[in-house]
Amino acid sequence: MRSGSKQKWVHDATLHRLASSASPSEVLEAMRTIARQAQLTPFVQIVASGVNSFENVPAALFKCVKFLPDTNGEQIMQFPNRLYRMKEGNCVDYTIFICSIAAAMGLPTIIRMVNYGGGFEHVYPVVNGQVYDLNYWQAYRPGEKKSLPFVEKMEKIV
Secondary structure (H helix, E strand, O other): OOOOOOOOEEEOOOEEEEOOOOOHHHHHHHHHHHHHHHOOOHHHHHHHHOOOOOOHHHHHHHHHOEEOOOOOOOEEEEOHHHHHHHOEEOHHHHHHHHHHHHHHOOOOEEEEEEEOOOOEEEEEEEEOOEEOOOOHHHHHOOOOOOOOOOOEEEEEEO
16 A cells, blocks of 8 residues: 555454445455455354255345445445344445355355446345345335436456
């Protein structure tokens, strides 16, 4: 890191804070790094080993976690064990959780960030070719009608 440059993200044992100035590609790379690290943690290994069918994991997570957008100008990325413990997170946390479980199960996994026309504002997992979106518009902006087809996407393989 060059002298005088600002650090883009801060890590503690269960979460990362990413500066609001981070680019979409930096956000994707940080998410991929966390998902890759998380798939090796005891929590994810235990969850992955106890899953009979991956298809049940996203729905179960959506039922037990309250989804809230970040509000303080920085992107906070939680490890799966912290999301499960705190019971609150956003589409980034959901995606990291789902991708780490799927990768630990040996399933092909992609993190997809999409632009609906106002910039990259949503992310969701694609596992074994299947989209597992938490339905951003229903979860975060229930009164707002928004067309769901995206105009641009960026992806990273986990």
